[in-house]
Amino acid sequence: MEVPLILAQNLSKTFTVAQKDPGLAGTLKHFISRRYLRIAAVRDVSFELQSGEIVGFLGPNGAGKTTTLKMLSGLVRPSEGRVRVLGFEPFRRCAEFLRQITLVMGNKQQLIWDLPVLDSLRINAAVYQIDGHTAKERAREFAALLGLQEILTQPVRKLSLGQRMKAELMASLFHLPKVLFLDEPTLGLDVNAQLAVRDFLKTYRDRYGATILLTSHYMADIEALAERVIVLHRGGILYDGALRGLTDKFSPFREVDLELADDVAAQALAGYGEARKTQRRRYRILVHRQGLMQALAEIMARFDVRDLAVKEPPLDEIIAKVFSEGEV
Amino acid sequence: MRYLKLLLTFWQTSLAARMEYRTAFLAAFLEAGLEAAGKLFGVYLFYANGFDFGGWRWQEALLVMGLATLLDAFFIAIFNPNLRRVSEMVQDGRLDFVLLKPVDSQFWMSTQQFAAVGLPFMVVGVAIVVYAGVISGLGAGGWALLALSLAASLLLAYSLAFIFATTAVWLVKIFNVVYFLNTIVWTGQYPLQAYTRPFRLFMTFVLPIYFMTTAPAELALGRRTALWLGPLFLAALLLFIASRVFWRFALGYYSSASS
Numbered sequence: 001m002e003v004p005l006i007l008a009q010n011l012s013k014t015f016t017v018a019q020k021d022p023g024l025a026g027t028l029k030h031f032i033s034r035r036y037l038r039i040a041a042v043r044d045v046s047f048e049l050q051s052g053e054i055v056g057f058l059g060p061n062g063a064g065k066t067t068t069l070k071m072l073s074g075l076v077r078p079s080e081g082r083v084r085v086l087g088f089e090p091f092r093r094c095a096e097f098l099r100q101i102t103l104v105m106g107n108k109q110q111l112i113w114d115l116p117v118l119d120s121l122r123i124n125a126a127v128y129q130i131d132g133h134t135a136k137e138r139a140r141e142f143a144a145l146l147g148l149q150e151i152l153t154q155p156v157r158k159l160s161l162g163q164r165m166k167a168e169l170m171a172s173l174f175h176l177p178k179v180l181f182l183d184e185p186t187l188g189l190d191v192n193a194q195l196a197v198r199d200f201l202k203t204y205r206d207r208y209g210a211t212i213l214l215t216s217h218y219m220a221d222i223e224a225l226a227e228r229v230i231v232l233h234r235g236g237i238l239y240d241g242a243l244r245g246l247t248d249k250f251s252p253f254r255e256v257d258l259e260l261a262d263d264v265a266a267q268a269l270a271g272y273g274e275a276r277k278t279q280r281r282r283y284r285i286l287v288h289r290q291g292l293m294q295a296l297a298e299i300m301a302r303f304d305v306r307d308l309a310v311k312e313p314p315l316d317e318i319i320a321k322v323f324s325e326g327e328v
Numbered sequence: 329m330r331y332l333k334l335l336l337t338f339w340q341t342s343l344a345a346r347m348e349y350r351t352a353f354l355a356a357f358l359e360a361g362l363e364a365a366g367k368l369f370g371v372y373l374f375y376a377n378g379f380d381f382g383g384w385r386w387q388e389a390l391l392v393m394g395l396a397t398l399l400d401a402f403f404i405a406i407f408n409p410n411l412r413r414v415s416e417m418v419q420d421g422r423l424d425f426v427l428l429k430p431v432d433s434q435f436w437m438s439t440q441q442f443a444a445v446g447l448p449f450m451v452v453g454v455a456i457v458v459y460a461g462v463i464s465g466l467g468a469g470g471w472a473l474l475a476l477s478l479a480a481s482l483l484l485a486y487s488l489a490f491i492f493a494t495t496a497v498w499l500v501k502i503f504n505v506v507y508f509l510n511t512i513v514w515t516g517q518y519p520l521q522a523y524t525r526p527f528r529l530f531m532t533f534v535l536p537i538y539f540m541t542t543a544p545a546e547l548a549l550g551r552r553t554a555l556w557l558g559p560l561f562l563a564a565l566l567l568f569i570a571s572r573v574f575w576r577f578a579l580g581y582y583s584s585a586s587s
Contacts, residue, residue: 122341
């Protein structure tokens, strides 16, 4: 049996967080005597990742995605459970482990604010003992993939958010890590920049055979990159499996878009599912997957159908529904 | 060798980042130059009339002041700019990036910054030490003892400052304590014997300022036997080891700022 590259067994993390009431009285009380609350950020999470997989972590804010990534990368010690990444215990942070991983955080940056990207790369080259020639070649390769050739000598503070994020990726992957932990790598980026980042990550995975675990609030990132998703909710795993399976599990409906020759009331279609009129002679019906074929046959027989399309509901909507409904 | 290369890269980058703002850099350098020159003038006024200081001849007491100036210069150039960042990086979570690098994190947090404004103070410190040493008639052995005990005193001061800075992992905004230590070290500009007994006890057993300035001068001048160098180095080494153990212990409690 293949040894998993990443192994998390019954992983839990509890933080102690100070609580403060608003106003002057609350401030004074907080100054003299603090009240603490124990918050379970991650509860009993178990999963495995094989080499070369790209897995998306999904979950609303506070679901425990970032905390899990921090435990896997060795930044935070788990309260309970067992973690192994590349055969190492991450929290020991041994050099051999750190050489093979990276953690990219969309809202934090390691680049030196006042200096050009190349200066930050120079430091990383010294840290990872990359010789001058290789460092130069790699900078050229990554810059070409990310379209950053023109800005490498400009101070980071002068770059746009998209350029900075791309440069951040460049710096984080400069040592060719085997395992990438990406926490919201496209946060705040425009559509073009998001596409460039996704393309870069795909190329990197194909070229260097990396394993990627990423979180993102943009479903497009997950759909474009991940074959498998792990859905976290309130610190626990709600779903772990193929991206397509997510739709089957959480949304047993299909969306049927109809255009009829005659204008009928939406109620005439209500017997097939949740129906509504979108325009004159146009309708949208949510039909249960199991009765889809029969419903379509009946609709075709009863109505003069001009056009018909069957679609899966958008993943965004499914995810939002899962999170809003809580326990599933 | 790898760490030396890293140190040079750190300092070149740090210098480049400061020189990015030319006016601010030149103004800070000019101000530091004037302040260092002012310090030198103060020393001249103080010791020009052959002052006797708690049993120390003026040129011997000048050696103590030179050592304190040099120590202060190290705080300005290296200790303060680096250790301030421990507190800042714990607060905003950027310490994450340091902890994920395959480099000793204490080395990184202690050396990544170099403030060139400390250089004029270093020059003045070295000038005072050399001048005071020469007119005090130090021999080769005296100079060697001075160099070794200065190294021990720097290690002592750094270790103490780093231990204070490490408490930021729990207390977060604590950097003022390092500035406080910097200020306290400056009280070591006069020989310990010039102070009253409570201060002497405080400067020896509470905050070991005595070992940072007066003790190296005593060793170099032959006021104490060279055998004292051993315990001085041992104390510095033990405190350095304590700073490493404490840092590792503290990182076990680092929870990383929320994203």
